[in-house]
Amino acid sequence: MTASHLVAESVWKTIDLHFLFGKNFERATRIVDQRGVKKISGEPSGRFVFQVVGESRRKEEYFCFAEHYCACYSFFYDVINRAEQLCCKHQLAARLAGSLGACIEVKVSDEQLAVLLSEL
Numbered sequence: 001m002t003a004s005h006l007v008a009e010s011v012w013k014t015i016d017l018h019f020l021f022g023k024n025f026e027r028a029t030r031i032v033d034q035r036g037v038k039k040i041s042g043e044p045s046g047r048f049v050f051q052v053v054g055e056s057r058r059k060e061e062y063f064c065f066a067e068h069y070c071a072c073y074s075f076f077y078d079v080i081n082r083a084e085q086l087c088c089k090h091q092l093a094a095r096l097a098g099s100l101g102a103c104i105e106v107k108v109s110d111e112q113l114a115v116l117l118s119e120l
């Protein structure tokens with residue numbers, strides 16, 4: 001069973017996510033189905049950041065905080081500048097994958113995590 005089916009069964013009934021998020025919801029479920037969400041956790045603090053693959057051919061990956069930030073262009077353009085979206089598809093994918101347990105878990109040291117984040 002794919003992640004989008006799981007989402008549909010467990011969540012769709014209660015909230016119309018498509019109404020809230022529009023096309024980004026479909027895009028996000030596709031990313032989750034492709035196992036495109038990594039959760040990079042620092043040890044021992046347990047702090048984490050998501051890394052979410054994009055949908056373009058180049059398969060860039062974006063660092064993403066599900067609630068607050070994504071490194072992609074759409075986040076700055078659609079979410080911050082024009083305020084047309086609540087969040088970008090990567091943030092949505094990170095939240096879906098997080099709640100479904102569908103992330104690829106990656107453990108790094110806190111030092112490595114700090115280095116990754118300093119490159120944002």
Ligand SMILES: [Zn+2]
Nearest residue numbers: 070072088090
């Ligand atoms: Zn994004």
